Amino acid sequence: MAQIKSKNTSFDSLNFMYVPALILFFVFVVYPFAKGIQISFTNWNGFSQSYKFIGLNNFKTLLGDKNIFTAFKNTLIYGLGSTFFQQIFGLGLALLLNEKFRGRDFARTLIYLPVLIAPVIMGYMWYFIFQYDGGALNDIMMLLGRDVRDWLSLGKTTVWLMVLINSLQFVGISMIIYLAGLQSISTIYYEAAEIDGASHWEQFKNITIPLLMPAITTSVTLNVIGGLKLFDVIMALTAGGPGYSTHSLSTIISYTYFNTQNAGYASAIGLFLFAFIMVISIFLQKYFSDKEVQY
Amino acid sequence: MKKKNSIGKSVIGILASIINFLPFYIAISVAFKKQTDLSSKWILPNYLYLENFADAFKKAEMLLAIRNSTIITVFSVTIIVLVGAMAAYPLARIQTKFNKWVLNLILAVMMVPPLSILVPLYSNLSSWGGISSYWGIILVIATFQLPLSIFLYTKFIATIPDALDEAAKIDGASKLQIFYKIILPLLKPVTATVIILTGIFAWNDYQFSLFFLQAPEMKTITLAIASFFSHSSSNMNAAAAAALIAILPVVVLYLALQQYFVKGMVDSAIK
Numbered sequence: 001m002a003q004i005k006s007k008n009t010s011f012d013s014l015n016f017m018y019v020p021a022l023i024l025f026f027v028f029v030v031y032p033f034a035k036g037i038q039i040s041f042t043n044w045n046g047f048s049q050s051y052k053f054i055g056l057n058n059f060k061t062l063l064g065d066k067n068i069f070t071a072f073k074n075t076l077i078y079g080l081g082s083t084f085f086q087q088i089f090g091l092g093l094a095l096l097l098n099e100k101f102r103g104r105d106f107a108r109t110l111i112y113l114p115v116l117i118a119p120v121i122m123g124y125m126w127y128f129i130f131q132y133d134g135g136a137l138n139d140i141m142m143l144l145g146r147d148v149r150d151w152l153s154l155g156k157t158t159v160w161l162m163v164l165i166n167s168l169q170f171v172g173i174s175m176i177i178y179l180a181g182l183q184s185i186s187t188i189y190y191e192a193a194e195i196d197g198a199s200h201w202e203q204f205k206n207i208t209i210p211l212l213m214p215a216i217t218t219s220v221t222l223n224v225i226g227g228l229k230l231f232d233v234i235m236a237l238t239a240g241g242p243g244y245s246t247h248s249l250s251t252i253i254s255y256t257y258f259n260t261q262n263a264g265y266a267s268a269i270g271l272f273l274f275a276f277i278m279v280i281s282i283f284l285q286k287y288f289s290d291k292e293v294q295y
Numbered sequence: 296m297k298k299k300n301s302i303g304k305s306v307i308g309i310l311a312s313i314i315n316f317l318p319f320y321i322a323i324s325v326a327f328k329k330q331t332d333l334s335s336k337w338i339l340p341n342y343l344y345l346e347n348f349a350d351a352f353k354k355a356e357m358l359l360a361i362r363n364s365t366i367i368t369v370f371s372v373t374i375i376v377l378v379g380a381m382a383a384y385p386l387a388r389i390q391t392k393f394n395k396w397v398l399n400l401i402l403a404v405m406m407v408p409p410l411s412i413l414v415p416l417y418s419n420l421s422s423w424g425g426i427s428s429y430w431g432i433i434l435v436i437a438t439f440q441l442p443l444s445i446f447l448y449t450k451f452i453a454t455i456p457d458a459l460d461e462a463a464k465i466d467g468a469s470k471l472q473i474f475y476k477i478i479l480p481l482l483k484p485v486t487a488t489v490i491i492l493t494g495i496f497a498w499n500d501y502q503f504s505l506f507f508l509q510a511p512e513m514k515t516i517t518l519a520i521a522s523f524f525s526h527s528s529s530n531m532n533a534a535a536a537a538a539l540i541a542i543l544p545v546v547v548l549y550l551a552l553q554q555y556f557v558k559g560m561v562d563s564a565i566k
């Protein structure tokens with residue numbers, strides 16, 4: 001009897017060990033989140049003591065704001081574009097590095113390296129390539145007899161350039177995830193398929209891809225969420241400009257708060273970003289949980 | 296035939312590496328050139344010139360920035376490891392409905408885009424006096440990286456057999472003693488992963504530092520580099536040198552401990 005009682009109490013008493021973590025989450029995430037909802041219903045400018053509750057006005061403005069729409073569209077391009085390139089290149093590189101060849105370890109080391117560099121510093125290093133005056137890319141354009149361009153003020157094209165920069169920096173993550181996935185696939189399947197006379201493409205389509213599904217889920221989810229949050233690279237290269245053409249939702253929140261001093265509105269955009277990312281993650285989880293197979 | 300194939304693979308592998316190394320190469324070329332040298336960035340200088348690095352240390356105050364980044368990284372990682380390992384123990388061992396809910400709540404925090412709560416977080420910190428303070432940035436970074444740490448520790452502790460706890464209990468150890476004396480020493484491999492992943496995040500942080508560290512004497516390496524680059528009057532060659540100085544510690548650590556970095560990434564990604 002005493003034994004059982006002491007077991008129960010010691011179990012209960014252990015839960016206090018996650019209290020410090022919960023306190024941090026409440027102070028720095030949950031409470032700010034709740035306060036953010038409150039601020040989003042006001043016209044607060046971010047510093048003065050007084051503000052007015054304006055109901056759903058910020059959200060109404062948001063829906064008709066074409067700058068927000070641009071940022072939303074760009075956020076989708078940053079998220080989905082990066083994800084697309086990272087899967088194609090990541091899987092390609094993983095398939096390559098899964099084979100034995102000279103220089104394999106060297107290639108793996110170098111391709112993974114940028115993952116560890118601060119994205120904002122990575123962005124500044126790419127600046128030397130895309131800058132107008134004496135930029136490395138413009139040197140090549142001149143060599144080829146083409147017109148030099150100001151690569152960072154092209155709006156739409158610049159958005160795609162930043163997608164490429166982000167994809168190249170983090171392709172190592174997808175590569176490593178796919179490599180781990182490939183190495184966990186037993187060679188038995190391929191040997192059996194070989195006997196059945198299946199072509200390389202059929203083997204890839206019917207064995208590799210289905211068995212890689214857990215790796216695909218992980219890689220896609222990480223890349224989508226990472227891309228939708230893109231901030232540092234944009235700040236380094238364009239700060240959202242020219243105009244609003246390269247803003248993401250993250251950068252436009254910061255701009256609205258600190259540059260146009262519209263804290264209420266910035267908070268509303270924040271909630272919108274939060275809801276948007278939640279919807280996407282839930283969708284991805286649902287979508288992929290239907291696709292995973294067991295052999 | 297087979298050999299030819301392998302050379303083809305080598306070529307593709309090297310080509311991919313070169314593309315990924317391009318920005319580093321260009322930055323190196325710029326960092327070692329005189330400001331008056333207007334030759335193409337593709338061409339490395341044929342002279343040795345280190346003045347840009349000296350300039351970076353002086354003008355961007357790289358030493359101050361490295362000191363601040365180090366303090367912030369060390370303290371936030373310490374909190375992430377201690378608070379994370381502690382939280383994970385009951386979450387892995389006592390699988391009540393409530394604890395599962397707590398774990399899910401913690402993992403959901405991983406999804407919260409930091410910028411979405413920028414306004415309230417900034418106004419809270421500012422009313423608590425946490426702007427431009429070490430504790431403010433350390434606690435914010437720690438909070439946002441804690442879910443990853445708790446996730447990794449919970450997953451790892453779940454693989455340690457219960458029988459170990461039971462045996463220690465029979466020997467008369469209290470639950471807390473079991474955690475500190477039995478479980479904690481077993482957590483070394485996963486702790487290495489947690490330190491690497493969250494340490495890199497803290498060292499590389501820009502989006503929190505940009506807002507929460509506004510006093511010049513609090514600047515971190517990313518802020519130092521950013522302000523160097525964004526002033527058009529700056530010496531861009533020195534800015535490139537500053538960027539190289541900032542990434543050097545990470546690159547050296549990575550080359551020395553490569554398998555831990557890669558293994559850590561895989562562990563954190565695969566459930």
